Ligand SMILES: NC(=O)c1ccc[n+]([C@@H]2O[C@H](COP(=O)([O-])OP(=O)(O)OC[C@H]3O[C@@H](n4cnc5c(N)ncnc54)[C@H](O)[C@@H]3O)[C@@H](O)[C@H]2O)c1
C-alpha cells in the first residue's frame with residue numbers, strides 16, 4: 627500500500643489496485659517489466675528511456691506525437707527487441723498491456739506550451755485522464771511529471787510540497803500551470819476512488835544534452851547564443867531566480883520515486899539558486915568570455931523566484947542531486963557544439 631507523502635492529509639484508506647490483466651498470470655507471460663513512457667522522445671524522456679533500457683528485465687514502449695520530441699533522441703533503441711516506439715497523441719486513448727507508466731507527454735518549453743494553449747491543457751487534462759484510464763484497466767502504477775510551475779509565482783520560498791501555490795487561472799501560462807495542477811488532482815482522485823498506484827514528481831528546471839537547441843528555454847538559449855557568439859538575452863529584470871537540475875540527476879530521482887512507496891507529490895530539483903544575470907555571467911565565463919549580455923523584455927506572469935525544498939526527496943527517496951551547474955553546463959556545451967557543428971575554441 628503506497629504511503630502518501632503529500633501535504634500530510636489523511637485521505638480515506640484507498641482500495642488495493644484492480645486485479646491485473648489475466649495476461650500477467652498466463653504461463654507464457656514474459657518476466658520482463660513492461661514500461662510505457664509517454665513523451666519518451668523528448669528531452670527528459672529519452673534520457674529516462676536510456677536508463678530504463680540498461681536493465682535487461684525492462685521492456686520499454688514510447689508513445690509520442692513528436693510535437694517537441696524527436697525519433698533522433700531514441701535512434702539507438704529503434705529495432706531493439708525490448709523497445710517499441712509508437713507515434714501516438716495521448717489526447718486519444720491508448721490500449722497497451724503495461725506494468726508501469728511514466729507520463730511525461732507535455733511540451734515543457736514555455737514557447738511551445740504557449741504556442742497552442744488549448745492543446746497544452748487538453749494534453750494535461752485529457753491526456754492524463756487517458757493514461758489514468760489505462761492504468762486502471764491494466765493495473766499499472768503511474769508516475770506524473772508535474773512541475774514547479776504548480777507553485778506559480780511563489781510567495782513561499784523555497785517551495786515545499788505543502789505550499790498550495792500562487793497561480794493565475796487565466797494567464798498565458800495557465801494552460802500549463804493549471805493544466806498540471808488538474809493533472810495532479812486527477813491522479814489523486816483516481817488513487818482515492820479506484821485505488822490506482824500513483825506517483826507525482828514536481829520537477830524543477832532541468833537542463834542537459836538533447837534539449838532542443840532553439841526551444842527558447844534559458845539554459846539552451848544562453849548556451850546556443852554563447853556558441854554562436856550572439857548576445858546572451860537576459861529577460862528583464864534579470865534578478866528573477868531559478869534552480870537548475872542536471873538531467874541525469876532528474877532521471878535518477880524519477881526512477882527512485884516510481885520504485886519507492888510514496889505517492890508524492892515530491893519536489894525533484896537542485897536547490898542551487900541563481901538569478902538569470904548570474905546564469906548569463908557563468909555561461910559567458912565558461913563558454914565564451916567575449917560574448918555580450920543584453921537585457922530584453924520578458925513575457926507575462928514570469929515567476930520571480932523558484933527554489934525547491936528537497937527535504938522529502940532526501941528523506942523519502944534517499945535522493946539528492948550530484949551535478950553542480952558549473953559541471954553540467956560544459957556537458958551541455960559539448961552536445962550543442964556537436965549538433966551545431968561548431969568546434970571548441972582553440
Ligand atoms: N525540462 C524541465 O525543466 C521540466 C520542468 C518541469 C516539468 N517538466 C515536465 O517533464 C516532462 C518532460 O519535459 P521535457 O523537458 O522532456 O520536455 P520535451 O518537450 O522535450 O518533451 C515532451 C515530450 O512529450 C511529447 N508530447 C507533447 N505533447 C504530446 C501529446 N499530446 N501526445 C504525445 N506526446 C506528446 C513531445 O513530443 C516530447 O517528446 C513534461 O511533462 C514537462 O512538463 C519538465
Ligand SMILES: O=c1ccn([C@@H]2O[C@H](COP(=O)(O)OP(=O)(O)O[C@H]3OC[C@@H](O)[C@H](O)[C@H]3O)[C@@H](O)[C@H]2O)c(=O)[nH]1
Nearest residue numbers: 734735736773775831843844847859860861866902928
Ligand atoms: O533567453 C531567455 C529565456 C528565458 N529567460 C528567463 O529565464 C527564466 C526561465 O525561463 P525558461 O523559459 O527557461 O523556463 P521557466 O522557468 O519559465 O519554465 C521551466 O521551468 C518550469 C517547467 O515546468 C517548464 O517546463 C520549464 O520550461 C525566466 O525568468 C525567463 O524570463 C531569459 O532570461 N532569457
